[in-house]
Amino acid sequence: MEHDEPGTLPPPGHAEVRIVAASPDTARLVADVLRRCFAGGEQRSYPAPEGGTRLHLTVDTAHPSEPARSWLTTSRPTSGTGPHAEEP
Template sequence: MPSAGMAEVRIVAASPEAARRVAEVLRRCFPAAEQRSYPAGHDGGTRLHITVDTSHTSEPNAAAAPWLVTSESAARDRSHADEV
């Protein structure tokens, strides 16, 4: 389990570029550690892991702020079958 204020984020995407774009948005909102990427299955997908510090915010990002607010409430109501 990450320490207080830290979150481990795993991004699964069809391409490394798509995963990097999502990680970039996270980095604009929160300080983050170096990302790590891994192959995701046999179809050429990518898993990208990044650790973010949720106790501090990086630069203000008006485009990401509404998404963060709405995803926070929606995420509490559902889980994915492959989550551990």
């Protein structure tokens, strides 16, 4: 499931994740952690500016595994709260 077209959103319950790292190994490590928490499609990697690596991954947030499920349940914002002061 690929959603790289500008202006398109992934289907409900899915998120597009972009990882930018100096090395492919670092990007893969982050993608591996995400795959342990969420079901996901194939990752796609591309060269990044200045010699780094960009890795794109679609994750299914509607079907999280236990580590993500626990975190998502406890991290839901309470009604009426906004971003932290340091967030734009």
